[in-house]
Amino acid sequence: MEILRLNQISPDQVILWQWGFVKITATLMYTWLVMAILVLGAWLVTRRLSTGPRRSLWQGVLEVVVLSIRDQICEICHEDPGPYTAFVGSLFLFIGMSNFLIILPGYVAPTSSLATTSALAICVFLAVPIYGISRQGLGHYVKEYFQPTFIFFPFHVMGEFTRTLALAIRLFGNIMSHDKIIGILLAVTPLFFPIVMHALGLLIGMVQAYIFSILAMVYIASAVQAHEEGEPANKGSR
């Protein structure tokens, strides 16, 4: 008896098409599916937006989602959420939709692939210095790595890498382990209990999406706000 199918171990292992090192795996396919749902849904709803008091149900839903994202960002960075909305909001929507679609039979969340979570973590890893440098300049940003003394530089660099790794592993571990648990429970107790676990999986998926995007925003905000907090001190020293 096959306890776990191949795609339940890792969607990266399910290769649909390959040409040299170029290959299309289940991870990519489901990623595109999630992207297609998000982009097409957004396009369908936003092609006829109402600016008046009356609006469609789906426009209302999207407005609530976007507004909630912006509010969360605003609570963390205490400034205009505009520059961060697209990046952090996309993180949340992508991870959330990926995890939400586990209710579909045969679907495997792309976030249960370490490649996907690593890709997202690398994006965050790159976004933090980009936002920091764009806000405070390269010199000031690099200077932060030598605060309070140069001895802390390796620790700062290690911190950057480890938190990126933690991001990737946390999301991957949660989603992958849940898939595994679901697979094992389906084999052992095929009635009732897997349904409860699925519901729990949905909750965990949403919580993980929230945690990932919030942590990403916290990292970005720390890079941006370090500059703003340091500025008055610099002005005072001058």
Add this chain to the structure above:
Amino acid sequence: MHIDPFILVAQIINFLVLVYLLKRFLYDRIVEAMNIRENGIAERMSEIERLKDEALASVATCEARRHDIEERADEMLNQARLAAEKEKARLMEQVREEVARTQHRWLETLDREKAAFLEDLRKRAGTYVFETIRQVLADLADEELENRIVQSFARRLSSLEPQEKALLKKALDMPEPVVRVKSAFELDPGLKQPIEETLRPLLGDEGEIVYELNGHAGAGIELMAHGYKLSWSIDDYLESLEEKFLQVLKEEIGTSGVEESKT
């Protein structure tokens, strides 16, 4: 666990593409729509605030006007009430005067009717009394009475006042004067004598005394001489008595009428 570099890069690219597409088709559009709506709501709110301020100002103005109108209405009502009370008092006074006048007229009419009735009653009573007296005297008239009447007439004729006597003389001062003596009864020579004895000195010899019987003279005797007239009769006394009676009657009626109107 193995990480395929191709998948890793592909997922990074996928995510960046997703960020771009969602920014273009979701965030920008939704945020723009929300901003437009928010601006519209803000404009409407400011318009509402403006309208509210205008409405409040209008309400205040209306309230002030209403207050003013109420004050004026109260003032006009008070004036109307005072005017009505004054008019009522005037009308009441007018009615009172009218009632008093009507009452006075009614009392006057009543008094007049009463007085007329009493006068008529007393006149009738007097008339009946005097008719009765006349009837009694006529029934009692005899020679003795006639003799006394003639004597009384002669005595009166002889004891005329100087003025009366002068008038009589003047009337007889003409040639052949005629004196007419009218009586209600036939004068026999015995009765004529005292008359002639009294008149002859005045008439002289030429004068003539004519005796006439006059039924209207009543129980009395009358002398007429060229415009002069002297008479004595019970009727004269009765008429004199009647005149006094009527005078007393009028005085009595006048006094009683005044007293009654006072009461």
